């Protein structure tokens with residue numbers, strides 16, 4: 001890997017490894033399969049779910065030295081389990097606490113906690129369902145907990161608050177019998193926090209369990225006609241600003257917006273990308289017991305399991321990648337370019353999913369990919385992901401076009417898979433909807449425009465730039481493209497991205513009127529990827 005420290009000020013925290021959830025959780029099936037064994041009294045009902053509390057940081061056991069605080073929490077949980085506690089629920093409770101009180105990411109912290117607790121198999125699936133489900137549904141759950149407790153959730157002590165969320169989730173979203181949901185939650189709280197709040201928790205949970213979720217919502221949600229956004233937000237557990245943003249992109253169609261919100265509350269399926277030239281999607285599907293994808297010629301849908309353990313993934317014949325991400329890379333790779341077509345550039349490459357697919361195609365077509373990533377550890381991931389492919393990894397700021405490594409007008413195809421809010425991948429990151437705020441958007445859109453402008457400078461006249469985000473928010477998509485094109489020092493024209501996206505499939509519905517493409521979880525089963533193709537014309 002070549003390093004070019006270049007400009008400082010990377011926006012690593014906003015990078016959004018959007019396939020991380022795909023890679024790390026794979027929990028749609030786990031969520032479905034946990035009903036039996038140690039979890040015999042449980043069963044999924046449905047996951048529906050609004051506005052939300054982001055939890056507070058710095059609570060007892062999680063403030064100060066994070067590692068030792070986490071260790072304290074884990075030790076306490078170990079003791080509780082040793083006293084006969086329920087390891088799956090203990091693991092879920094610890095994971096929810098780490099997310100809400102310590103700013104952890106569920107997809108990273110939960111596997112670690114499951115390992116620490118020695119939770120496997122169906123119990124791990126149950127713990128995953130409880131953790132992800134509770135975090136996704138937190139907006140709705142908090143409104144119900146607050147109503148039952150007679151006070152806002154931020155006035156409930158954090159240990160009791162997280163336990164109540166977990167208990168309420170079981171009562172309202174699963175087939176866990178009410179008595180089991182209440183007593184295990186009270187036990188959990190007692191073992192984590194002592195007897196102090198157990199009476200309170202017991203009373204609140206009994207009240208919650210006295211009504212169905214629909215009955216609670218009928219009482220708490222605003223009337224749909226009077227306040228559609230408030231209704232959708234509370235009913236489907238999304239912040240109102242996100243509901244508004246989705247609705248705007250969907251042209252004000254509330255039914256579709258609702259379908260999207262519903263889909264966001266289900267775990268995303270795991271998709272593999274069969275690397276071109278190394279394995280065919282049909283062969284790979286046979287090998288891994290999956291099914292070839294509907295739209296990308298390289299996609300394979302997995303039926304649960306742990307993708308990192310598959311031989312094809314370990315051997316580098318396939319990698320985990322949402323089908324929408326594959327389509328975005330393919331749209332760029334298949335756009336018509338006249339003349340030389342050997343110099344490809346990925347300006348925001350980490351962790352390397354699209355670079356791996358583009359690098360595989362480059363190998364077949366006699367091209368070479370330069371993959372730029374500003375964050376050193378993510379540049380290392382790109383190296384790993386593209387080993388053996390004709391790819392040069394540069395640890396540099398993609399805005400610094402003009403030097404010998406990133407010459408002006410030096411590339412035939414350029415991908416800008418821009419850092420974004422990640423609102424298109426809420427299925428994968430259960431806590432993301434509560435962490436993101438509208439104030440994240442201005443710095444992100446500034447960076448997106450700078451990167452897209454740099455890409456237009458890096459591509460030669462006649463070459464093509466692909467601008468991609470995993471967010472359907474209009475300011476990150478249409479507005480960024482329009483503004484960057486308007487201010488570009490070089491003229492550009494928008495190409496119709498629909499043909500590139502749909503090239504490998506018999507027919508792909510719901511691509512709109514072009515020339516840009518917006519994919520959707522509820523329409524296409526993919527993350528909500530946005531794709532624009534721009535040709536430099538002078």
Ligand SMILES: C[S@@+](CC[C@H](N)C(=O)[O-])C[C@H]1O[C@@H](n2cnc3c(N)ncnc32)[C@H](O)[C@@H]1O
Pocket residue numbers: 010011012014015016017018325347348349350351352353354355372373374375378396397398399417418419420
């Ligand atoms: C959405 S992710 C890219 C995902 C990647 N294309 C893939 O398919 O795996 C955006 C990436 O851009 C990187 N990034 C952010 N600012 C950058 C900059 N100024 N120059 C280059 N990379 C940057 C982030 O660190 C992050 O890894």
